[in-house]
Amino acid sequence: MADIADSPLANQANKSLEHENIETGEPKMRARDVDVYYGQKKAIDSVDIDVYTEFVTAFIGPSGCGKSTFLRALNRMNDTIPSARVTGTIELDGEDIYASGMDVVQLRARVGMVFQKPNPFPKSIYDNIAYGPKIHGLADAKPDLDNIVEKSLRRAGLWEEVKDRLTDSGTALSGGQQQRLCIARAIAVDPEVILMDEPCSALDPIATAKIEELIDELRGRYGIVIVTHSMQQAARVSQRTAFFHLGNLVEYGHTSDIFTNPTEQRTQDYITGRYG
C-alpha cells in the first residue's frame, strides 16, 4: 500500500487529519441494518453508519451503488417514491425516524437536503430563503424574516453577491450561486443535519471550491453528509468516508485511513482508479 500513502489524495486526506483530534459525542444519526428496496429489488443491503455533527461524512462509490438511495433514506425522501421501502432502524438523536409517530415534515425540517442539480424555486431570492421559515412559522414579523434571510445568505457565502438584488428571481443566478442559494435555503430552517447529493457536479472548479469552503465552515454546526464522485473532494472536505459498492457498505472510517490505508481490496481498487 505504499503507493497509496504517497499519492496526492493521501496528502490531502492527511491534512484533514489535523481536524481529527476533536472530542466526539453521541452520533447525530445512527443507521443500523438498513435495507432499501425498490419494489422487489434490493438497492441497499444491511448498512450501518453513524453521522456526527463534528465531522463531514462523505459517501463514495461507483455509479448505481446506492449512495443517493441511502442518503434519501436519512430524511425519508424515499417516501415520495411509491415503490421504495426501507427496513432497519435509522435514528436521529436516538429517535427512530421511521417510527409511526414520526412527523415527516418535522424530520425534513431537521434533516435538510441539497440536490445534485440546483433547484431554486421560481421565486425571488428573498422568497426562496424565506420559504422554509414561513412554512415552519420560524419568523413572526418581517424584521425577523429579513434577519433569517440575511443570516442564511451570509452563512452560505452569498450575501455580498446578492444583497442588492434580493427581489430578482432565484433562477436568474449562475449555477454556482444557485447551488449556494439552495444551501442557504436549507440552512434557513436551522436544520441539524444537511444531506448533499453531489452538490458540485454541475459546477465549475471555482464554484466548487467556494462550496467546499462553505462546507468546511458549516462543519461542527450541522451534521453534513455529502455524496461525491470526486475522490479529491471527499479527501478535501470530509473526515469520515463511507465506500459503497453494489448496495453494500464496504468500508467506513476515517477519511485519512480510507485513502491511505484501506482494509478492503475493493476500496483500494476504487480510489486508485483501478475499479472497472
Next chain:
Amino acid sequence: MSASTLILLVLGLGLAGWLVARSRAAMFRRAHGGKRIASLPNYHAWYAALWIVVPTLLFALIWAQIADNLVIQHVLASPAAADLPAFGMQRETMLAEARAVATGAAPGVFNPEAAALVEPFDEALTRYNIIGLVVTILIALAGGAWAFLRLKPDFRAHTRVERAVLGVLLIASLVAILTTLGIVASLVFETVRFFGMVNPIDFLTGVNWSPNPMTDGSNPDPERYGAVPLFWGTFFIGVVIAMIVAIPLGMMSAIYLNQYAAPRVRTWLKPALEVLAGVPTVVYGYFAALTIAPAIRDIAMSLGVQNPSSESALAAGLVMGVMIIPFVSSMADDSIAAVPQAMKDGSLAMGATQNETIKRVLVPAALPGIVAGIMLAISRAIGETMIVVMAASATARLSANPLEAMTTVTYQIVANLTGEASLDSASTLAAFALGFVLFLVTLVLNIIALRIVKRFREAYE
C-alpha cells in the same frame, strides 16, 4: 363531355408523358454507358407529367367557368330566344329545362316554349365541348413537348420536381390561412356596411338593444342598436358565472389528478373528465334549458323571489361552466406536470407538506400555463352558442342579478341572421358586426394565451 371524362383524359395524357419521358431518360442512361445522369429517370418522368397535367387542369378549371356563359350567350342569340319572358323565374326555369333536355338529364320539356330552346342549347354545348377538348389536348401536347425538349442527360429534373412539390405543400398550408382571411374579409365587409347605417360609437356604447327586423330596413334608428347589454350578458354568463364554476372545479380536479390520485384512479378519471369536452354542446343546451333552468326557477321561487325567470343567466352560465371544466383542468394538469420534479422535491425536502408544496411552489410555477388555459376557456365560453340559444333569453338586459333573463352576442347573431329580415337590412348586418367584435375579442385572448404558454415553455427548456 363531362368533367370526369375530361380529368381522366388529362391524367391519361399525363401518364403517357410520364412513360415517354421515363423511357427517354433511360435511353440517356444507356447512351452514357450506364453512367449516372443528372437526375433519375423517374424525376424526368414526373417533370414531363407535371408539365402536361398542371396547365391542362388549370385551363379546365377556367374553361368550366367561362364555357357556361358562352353557351348561354349562344342560346340567347338564337332566334328562338326572342320569345322568352324578359326576366325572372320563368325565364330561368325555361333555360334550365332546355339545358337539362339537351344534356340528356331530362327526357322532355314540361314547358312547350322551352322545346324550341333545346336545339340551340344542343348546338352550343357540342360546339364549346369540342373547343374545350381540342384546346385541352393542345395544351397538354404543348406542355409535354416543352418538357420533353428540355430533357437532357445533364438536366436536373429533380430540383424542378422538388420545387413543384414545395408549391403543392405551400398551397395546402395556405388553404386554412386563406379561409380564415376570407372569413375575416367577409365579416369586415358586412360590418362596414352595418356601420354605414349605425354609428359604431352608438353600437359600442348604446345600452338599448331592440332591432326591429320588419321595419328597420337600411335606415334604422341607431338608438335601438346599442350592443352593451349583449356584451354584458356575454361577459356575465360566459366569464363571470361560467368561470366561477370552471376555475375552482377545473383547478381542483387537475391538482387531484396530478398530485393525489393513485395511478389506477387517474387512468379512469382523466378520460372521464375529457368526455365532458366531447359532449355535443346542443346536449348541454337541453340540459340547461330543460333541467337546470326550471330547477333554478323553482329554488328561487321557494326562496321567495318574485317572478324568477325560467331563462336565467345562471342556468346558462352554470352549464357552460361545467362544459368548460375540462379545458381549464387539462391545461392546468399539463402545466403542473411540466414543473420539474426537482422543484417539488426541493420543497418537500424543506419539510413542506404536499399541500404547501402545491400551493406555494407548483401552482405558482405553473401559473402562466394555468392562466393561459383559463383565457382559452374564456374565449371558448364567450363564443359558445348552442347553450345560450337554448337556455338564455332573447331579452337584452343590463343586470347583475343572475336570476334574470339575459341575452348574449352569439344568441343575437343567430336570432338576427335567421330572422325574417332581408340580407341587407340593418338587423341582419348587425349580426356581422357582433360577430366581428366577438372574433376580435377571442382572437386577442388566444394570442395572449399562446404567448404566455410559449414563454412558459421556454422557462423550463
